[in-house]
Amino acid sequence: MSGARREGDGRGRLGAALSGMAVAVGCVLFLGGFVWGALVYQPYTVPTDSMSPTVQAGDRVLAERISGDEVRRGDVVVFRDKQWGDMPMVKRVVGVGGDEIVCCDGDGRLTINGKPVDEPYLHIEGPAAERFTAEVPEGQLFLLGDERKGSLDSRSHLQDAGQGSVPRSAVEARLDAVAWPLSGGAVERPEGFAALPGGVSQPGPVGLMLVAVAAGAVLIVGGAAYGPTVDRLGGARRRKVVTAGAA
Template structure:
């Protein structure tokens, strides 16, 4: 009786596994999607820290209950118009979110005849302020020359914000720039209001440090979401293709 020689790598009765172009594309799509999703999420976790905002001092830009994402920033890179998280022991000793309106060397004052703050004598129109809140700086006047390496900060909801104006007796209400723990780039919670915060041009007409360029929050977010969408879409197309092939094989 003749014995048929068999390929040692092939089991008896098992068909050879064939790699189709569709299967290869599906594997590549899922791999790329997973890399983008995991990589983007990992970079977000490393480069950003979440902070909860309990008050309405930064409305309408940041609302009570919002969770913001802050990117670490060097003291020398902070510019006018940046929204920052800082912690000054001479204030509340907790993390606070305010907007920088003057940096070291600036003279900031309240207010001109239209209720606008002035920086080095230049009135600043601030489109991000809470509508209908009265004068742009709220009640009270001030005239402060910011020492080098320090910042003057105000809330966007000026009438209720407890900011540099409340602490004028302590270093003119200024905060050391190295007390800033991060620049706020976006809101991550609630989910229905997730958004990146855009750079303001309110201070661009002034010489010196304007609002800094936002970090990679939008890019990393879209990379993470896009990677997840690619994984789901590729898997769905693969499943649909398999169903079509099985239906065809039953008809033949």
Template sequence: MDTEAPHTQRGHSSPGEGEERPRFAFSTAGKPAAGRRASRRPAKGRATRGPLTWRRAGLLGVICTVFLLLFSNFVVQPFLIPSRSMEPTLQVGDRVLVNKLAYRFGDQPGRGDLVVFDGTGSFVRERPDANPVGVLLHGAASALGLAEPSDTDFVKRVVGVGGDDVVCCDAGGRVEVNGVPLDEPYLYPGDAPSKVPFRIVVPLGSLWVMGDHRSQSRDSRDHLGEPGGGMVPVEKVIGRADWIGWPVSRWGAVGGGHG
């Protein structure tokens, strides 16, 4: 009689009695894989974007300000109108956009253009150097259109250019340029073209300028007896006033008057 207990076969994957099942599984790469509830925490050192901080906001503000200053110094500058001398074309409080590229590539100011210029040496005398810090701060605010322009900056209309014979007035009370009377629809209603008689020949490289509100404008006529004779050197022109940017109700281009 065969007394040996019968041998029972079992698969390699079937644990026997009393054997513990393994508590981990193997990944496809052959390494123990974590359980299904593996932690998904971000790896250390991974950068996370936080909210906008005051430091970042300040840096962004500085960058924007520098960009605007550079843009206004070389391309387009807002100019706050401080007086009534250019009414009705420009009114007190208007902010005109001065095109600084208008005469930078060989073009010259023409009759009828509205130009912004530095009147130092022609409309105002040279002054001693002021506090440089104050001048810098005011210049920056003015360049952004937040403050009145320097008291040496003016905006006027070009009436005569170099070589022109400008006379006031003809028998009809109009200003003549080279013997041709000007049609000036931009004049302030009720104003005469000029109550000051004059006859001048504009030197080459210079401009004869006047305001549209002739009775309220101190312009070339008021400096006839001074050095320069009221003429504005072309090199002192900052740019051409092409658009009204503010207020919104007055948005639009500023057209020239006569050719």
């Protein structure tokens, strides 16, 4: 019986050590994921439906803090510019410095430097948006809303010196995911811009951040439950040994 007790004590100590280690690692992952997210991402509330259906008014989004130099065509960005009211706005970048933007070709598609771009995220019924042409100065960005019929975007500023464009330095962040509602998911990088020089940007680390938080939560719960479970199982084995010895 003393041998069984020693064996049970050894298992108990091992179980406690494994339990503590799992909880410790889980805390690091769980808290680290949140800290990582706070450093990399800025939450925003989408103010209008100008980016519908990609994001809707009232959606809570996670926007990755980036430099304007990192922006690529197709990115949905948060920016602030005095000519646009000096308040955070959410639009899609369709042109960068040196681009000629024309709307639209015979199929109603936007063209960039003569190349038509497929934009499957648009929801346009009836005639295509009003026609326009704009040349984007170097260091500037041309931005449109996905709800092309109702969005106040670069087209509303075509008579400005930069033909509706804003400086790259105006960009504060790039949308990576919709946090609420939960059905929103990731904000995809459109393939229609991938063939143009510079390609499209890569997704941010929000996926890895969520994996870290989820894995941490599992380890914390599992580690906290492991020790008591091992103790109960060990106690049950010792009672069986005692009962068998008495018999």
